Amino acid sequence: MKKTNYFNLFFFLLSFFIFSCSSSDDSADNNNGGSQEIIPTNLQVSLTIQGKNSENPNGDGSGVFYGIATAEDAINYGFRIGNDGEETQSQSGDFSFTLTDQGLLQFPFYVYAYSSTGNSEMKIINLTIDVEGNGGSGDNDVLVWSDEFNGTGSIDSSKWTTETGGGGWGNQEAQIYTSSSNNVRKESGILKIKVIKESNGNFTSARIKTQDKFEFKYGRVDIRAKLPSVQGSWPALWMLGANYPDVGWPQCGEIDIMEQFENKDEIASTLHWKLANGNRAMYGLPTTNSTSTDFHIYSLEWTSTNIKTFLDGVEFFSMNISDADPYYPFNEDFFFIFNVAMGGTNGGTIDPNLIEGYVDAMEVDYIKVYQ
Numbered sequence: 176m177k178k179t180n181y182f183n184l185f186f187f188l189l190s191f192f193i194f195s196c197s198s199s200d201d202s203a204d205n206n207n208g209g210s211q212e213i214i215p216t217n218l219q220v221s222l223t224i225q226g227k228n229s230e231n232p233n234g235d236g237s238g239v240f241y242g243i244a245t246a247e248d249a250i251n252y253g254f255r256i257g258n259d260g261e262e263t264q265s266q267s268g269d270f271s272f273t274l275t276d277q278g279l280l281q282f283p284f285y286v287y288a289y290s291s292t293g294n295s296e297m298k299i300i301n302l303t304i305d306v307e308g309n310g311g312s313g314d315n316d317v318l319v320w321s322d323e324f325n326g327t328g329s330i331d332s333s334k335w336t337t338e339t340g341g342g343g344w345g346n347q348e349a350q351i352y353t354s355s356s357n358n359v360r361k362e363s364g365i366l367k368i369k370v371i372k373e374s375n376g377n378f379t380s381a382r383i384k385t386q387d388k389f390e391f392k393y394g395r396v397d398i399r400a401k402l403p404s405v406q407g408s409w410p411a412l413w414m415l416g417a418n419y420p421d422v423g424w425p426q427c428g429e430i431d432i433m434e435q436f437e438n439k440d441e442i443a444s445t446l447h448w449k450l451a452n453g454n455r456a457m458y459g460l461p462t463t464n465s466t467s468t469d470f471h472i473y474s475l476e477w478t479s480t481n482i483k484t485f486l487d488g489v490e491f492f493s494m495n496i497s498d499a500d501p502y503y504p505f506n507e508d509f510f511f512i513f514n515v516a517m518g519g520t521n522g523g524t525i526d527p528n529l530i531e532g533y534v535d536a537m538e539v540d541y542i543k544v545y546q
Contacts, residue, residue, distance in 0.1 A: 215288040215296040218246040222284075224304055236307030237319050238274030243267075246288035246296060253287035253295075254333060262287070263388075266329040267361075273320060273389055277306045311546025315395040315476070320544040324366040330359060335383045348409070348519035350380040359383060366539040368515050370408060372529050382514035390417040390508040394546035396475040402435050402442075402467040403535040407525030409516035410435050410537040412473055417508040425455045428504025432484055433473040437523030440465045442473075444484040444492040448499045456499070462491035470540060479506060513539065 222242035226235020234240070244252045245268055254270045255262040262285075263270075274280060284300045311317040322334050330337075337359065341351035350370065352358075358369050359381035370380045402410045411434045416427030429447035436443065438461075445459025464471065464486060474485040482505060484492040496505035515537045518525045 210292065212294050213248050213290040213292045214294045215246045215249040215290045218244065218249075218286065218288045218296045218298050220244045220286050220298055220300060222300060222302075224302070231305070233279060233303050233305040235317075236305050237311075237317070238280075238304060238306035239271070239319060240274075240302070240304060241269075241271035243269050244286050244288065248290050249288035249296075250291050251289040253285075253289065255285040255287075257282040260285075263333045265332050267326055267331065269325070269331050270333045271320075271322075271331065272333060274304060274306045280304050280306055311394060313546070315545040317546055318543060319394070319546045320389050320391070321542060322366075323364065323541040324361045324539065325364050327362055327364075328360065329356065330361060330366065330383060334388055335385060336388070338382045338384060343519070344516065346516070346519040346521065348516040348522065349407075349525060350378040350515075350517040352382045352514070353379050354381070355379070364540070366513075367536045368410075368513060368539075369534055369536040370403060370405065370515050370517060372531055372533040374531050376531075378517045378525075380515045380517065382512065384415075384510055384512045386415075386417070386419075386510040388510075389544075390510045391544060391546070392506070392508045393477050393479065394544055395477070396432065396542065396544050398432065398473045398542045399470055399540040400433075400473060401470045401538045402439075403515060403537055404439065404468045405526060405529070405533070405535040406437075406439070407518050407522050408435075408535060409519060409522035411512070411514055411516070412539075413512050414509040415512055416504050417510055418504075422502075425449045426502050426504065428499070428502075428507070428509070430475070430477075430482065430505070430509060431459070432475045434521070435464075435467060436521045439467065442467060442486070446482060446494055446496070446499070446505070448504050449502055451501045458494055460492045462486055470538075477505075511542070513537070 224234040225237050225239035252265050252268045253262045281303045284302050286298045288296045311319055337354040339352050339354055358379050368381045370378055372378055398412050412432045414430040419427040425447045426449040431445040433442050441461045442464045443459050443461040447457045450456050472487050476483045480497050482494050482496055483490055499505055516522055
């Protein structure tokens, strides 16, 4: 009986020793083989409600708020308005939103900081913002929306989205649009949309838009930009009716603030709309701009009855939009599109001597909208 007890005790101790060593080894293997989680810390949010002061504690009625988020060990940031809002992303941490529902709005604003391992830190800011409409005085002297493309890195995803793909875009264009930072990014406070000739002979470029992020009706737009010089490029700063998904083009309307075609010594402004018989109508005018590779200010003034465009403050295009019947698209909301196409119906013949790796760009210093 005693021998049996000694044997059982010995077997128990031996099993315990083996189990302990095995557990220790497994633990060591797990610690050495697993990747360490990185947790963002010290999430800080600097937020400004446009027009907020002692007399207007909830802002100027424009519904605009903006700012920047920073955190240690963060590579990306997310922002969400309210409990049911859709999260938008920004690598820089910059954000800007324009509320459209009118009234005194109270809601939580969620800010997230993400690390390279996918871990996050969150902060909730409870906001009360007055929204009375577009926030402008009607004299185009109130800045209601802008992007000055500060810093270096990705574009602000709270303001812009990219459109990608090829297939000619309805105009036999040669480029393929990408969301790559090789084709679209901020560099030292300048937006650059780059056309690149790739190793396979294709051209890549970029096309960005404010659809569903900023849409507006009437006001003044100023865009400071310089254009690419390469023959065959077709740069454009333009707008499309926000009801495009519902009614299509050209019924939604198109406002080309600035386009440059084959002739690199001029630019043009054009409006497109749909006639009652289903055909497209258009009216456009060019103006001389022999130094388009330098920065110039391209402007739009838009009222309920007229659209005018300007080059460096000099008017060169005007149209009475009351004549755009029967759909009157220019009395509805529009969104911005910036892009550089290659070739196609208006770009002309692409320089055949361009070598692999050739790069040219449209550069934008800022865009500002006043109402």
